[in-house]
Amino acid sequence: MPEHIREKVHNHPCYSEDAHHYFARMHVAVAPACNIQCHYCNRKYDCANESRPGVVSEVLSPEQAVKKVKAVAATIPQMTVLGIAGPGDPLANPQRTLETFRMLSEQAPDIKLCVSTNGLALPECVEELAKHNIDHVTITINCVDPEIGAKIYPWIYWNNKRIRGVKAARILIEQQQKGLEMLVARGILVKVNSVMIPGVNDEHLKEVSKIVKAKGAFLHNVMPLIAEAEHGTFYGVMGQRSPEPEELQDLQDACAGDMNMMRHCRQCRADAVGMLGEDRGDEFTLDKIESMEIDYEAAMVKRAAIHAAIKEELDEKSAKKARLAGLSVASVQNGTTGRYRSVLMAVATSGGGLINQHFGHATEFLVYEASPSGVRFIGHRRVDQYCVGNDTCGEKESALAGSIRALKGCEAVLCSKVGFEPWGDLEAAGIQPNGEHAMEPIEEAVMAVYLEMIESGRLENDGALLQAKA
Amino acid sequence: MALKIVESCVNCWACVDVCPSEAISLGSTHFKISASKCTECDGDYEEKQCASICPIEGAILLADGTPANPPGSLTGIPPERLAEAMREIQAR
Ligand code: SF4
Numbered sequence: 001m002p003e004h005i006r007e008k009v010h011n012h013p014c015y016s017e018d019a020h021h022y023f024a025r026m027h028v029a030v031a032p033a034c035n036i037q038c039h040y041c042n043r044k045y046d047c048a049n050e051s052r053p054g055v056v057s058e059v060l061s062p063e064q065a066v067k068k069v070k071a072v073a074a075t076i077p078q079m080t081v082l083g084i085a086g087p088g089d090p091l092a093n094p095q096r097t098l099e100t101f102r103m104l105s106e107q108a109p110d111i112k113l114c115v116s117t118n119g120l121a122l123p124e125c126v127e128e129l130a131k132h133n134i135d136h137v138t139i140t141i142n143c144v145d146p147e148i149g150a151k152i153y154p155w156i157y158w159n160n161k162r163i164r165g166v167k168a169a170r171i172l173i174e175q176q177q178k179g180l181e182m183l184v185a186r187g188i189l190v191k192v193n194s195v196m197i198p199g200v201n202d203e204h205l206k207e208v209s210k211i212v213k214a215k216g217a218f219l220h221n222v223m224p225l226i227a228e229a230e231h232g233t234f235y236g237v238m239g240q241r242s243p244e245p246e247e248l249q250d251l252q253d254a255c256a257g258d259m260n261m262m263r264h265c266r267q268c269r270a271d272a273v274g275m276l277g278e279d280r281g282d283e284f285t286l287d288k289i290e291s292m293e294i295d296y297e298a299a300m301v302k303r304a305a306i307h308a309a310i311k312e313e314l315d316e317k318s319a320k321k322a323r324l325a326g327l328s329v330a331s332v333q334n335g336t337t338g339r340y341r342s343v344l345m346a347v348a349t350s351g352g353g354l355i356n357q358h359f360g361h362a363t364e365f366l367v368y369e370a371s372p373s374g375v376r377f378i379g380h381r382r383v384d385q386y387c388v389g390n391d392t393c394g395e396k397e398s399a400l401a402g403s404i405r406a407l408k409g410c411e412a413v414l415c416s417k418v419g420f421e422p423w424g425d426l427e428a429a430g431i432q433p434n435g436e437h438a439m440e441p442i443e444e445a446v447m448a449v450y451l452e453m454i455e456s457g458r459l460e461n462d463g464a465l466l467q468a469k470a
Numbered sequence: 471m472a473l474k475i476v477e478s479c480v481n482c483w484a485c486v487d488v489c490p491s492e493a494i495s496l497g498s499t500h501f502k503i504s505a506s507k508c509t510e511c512d513g514d515y516e517e518k519q520c521a522s523i524c525p526i527e528g529a530i531l532l533a534d535g536t537p538a539n540p541p542g543s544l545t546g547i548p549p550e551r552l553a554e555a556m557r558e559i560q561a562r
């Protein structure tokens with residue numbers, strides 16, 4: 001990855017697994033209309049896919065959106081990025097979206113702007129986007145083959161007509177590719193999102209990944225399809241299944257190449273506010289921001305100081321990480337030529353890069369891979385929170401089983417504490433619970449546990465196997 | 471002659487932006503079409519614009535009261551299948 005892109009990505013809460021613990025982002029919902037239909041979307045609610053499960057409560061006017069952004073940026077100085085992602089397609093609402101960008105690039109120049117789009121109207125908007133210091137654009141590209149597209153998109157609205165089937169998909173695909181090329185030509189960062197739909201585009205996405213990267217997309221983010229009958233989407237109602245975590249991980253690995261960053265995408269709501277994985281939207285409802293007095297000039301000064309401090313901390317952290325990566329298992333291999341296989345471990349954290357969450361309180365786990373070459377972040381697995389702090393919860397059992405299912409493939413789970421009951425169940429499922437590294441930095445703890453596994457001989461047999469195969 | 475928007479409208483704004491006659495506005499609960507302004511797009515477009523972009527089946531009625539986008543025509547979900555799914559969900 002070129003240095004100037006690495007630099008941008010390094011401090012972006014959505015792209016850097018480190019930065020997202022420190023920097024915050026927000027979305028404003030100014031763009032309700034859409035010009036296509038996806039089989040995973042029900043416009044009665046927000047899209048469950050792309051970037052927004054949940055319901056957006058308020059669609060804002062551009063003026064209201066700008067006011068909200070300034071209020072948030074003044075209150076949460078860690079806020080660095082403002083995204084417009086819907087609830088429909090931002091570029092199908094060009095006036096509202098572009099007006100918001102126009103005002104923000106003038107009034108809040110210290111905020112990075114980004115936009116997500118299905119790409120249909122992208123080519124005609126590129127010029128205008130380039131004018132408003134847009135940091136990056138996300139295009140959702142689920143296919144490059146119109147036959148596959150016809151199974152994902154029932155129709156598009158194009159040239160004042162509703163167009164269906166393969167013809168519609170072909171137009172959409174052409175527009176997406178053209179838009180991608182135009183943005184790259186202007187030096188605007190492009191990220192590509194794809195929704196993994198088992199049996200429809202899962203294999204095909206490897207091809208998509210190759211093409212979009214060859215054209216200059218800096219990141220390809222493969223997200224799992226979310227499809228429940230109660231969402232009322234085509235896929236939900238017709239019983240299309242979602243991918244298993246392992247299938248997703250395999251596809252992400254196949255598509256990742258040398259870019260292993262976007263693994264912590266949380267498919268945020270169109271009006272999300274705050275750090276990734278938290279939502280402070282309730283603090284900034286319309287009536288609340290109306291009564292806020294904002295001195296944005298003063299806020300900018302404060303923000304600059306805080307950002308500089310965070311950046312310093314992040315730089316320190318990545319330097320430390322580089323050191324840790326150097327700290328391979330060579331020291332314990334000592335004399336043997338054995339190569340040890342890699343191990344997946346799950347971590348319960350509420351942020352800050354530390355193991356600081358109770359197993360039962362985790363609504364998601366971060367998954368890391370430990371191998372002789374170091375520790376690497378793989379992704380996150382969402383779970384249903386089974387411990388709601390009361391014993392009358394009848395679904396406790398099944399939710400715990402759900403958590404364990406979500407951890408499939410992991411051999412250990414690191415958290416600040418684990419209860420007695422889940423401890424036994426985890427062990428029975430072959431996942432070693434570990435509460436010994438509470439409040440320690442994640443990578444170091446994962447490496448420590450990996451080294452313990454090696455020392456206790458747990459990986460020995462496999463090591464021998466690997467050697468035999470080699 | 472004019473089209474009409476009924477309460478199943480989800481207020482997605484899509485029709486407002488594409489109407490050539492500025493006939494569509496936000497009502498108290500959902501969007502509405504001014505009967506006096508709606509030209510059925512005659513002279514502007516071959517297809518009625520609001521009906522061509524609306525994503526919600528049944529939300530827009532033609533002048534004769536029939537839905538511009540009948541059940542199943544936009545989502546591709548056969549109406550029987552949808553009814554069945556709704557029954558299943560309710561039974562849970
Ligand atoms: S582009 Fe987004 S809003 Fe439009 S139908 Fe697809 S998922 Fe829904």
Ligand code: SF4
Nearest residue numbers: 489508509510511520
């Ligand atoms: S039919 Fe045409 S003129 Fe009438 S409301 Fe719809 S878009 Fe407007």
Ligand code: SF4
Nearest residue numbers: 479480482483485524
């Ligand atoms: S396009 Fe349909 S659902 Fe959307 S606002 Fe217009 S009538 Fe309502």
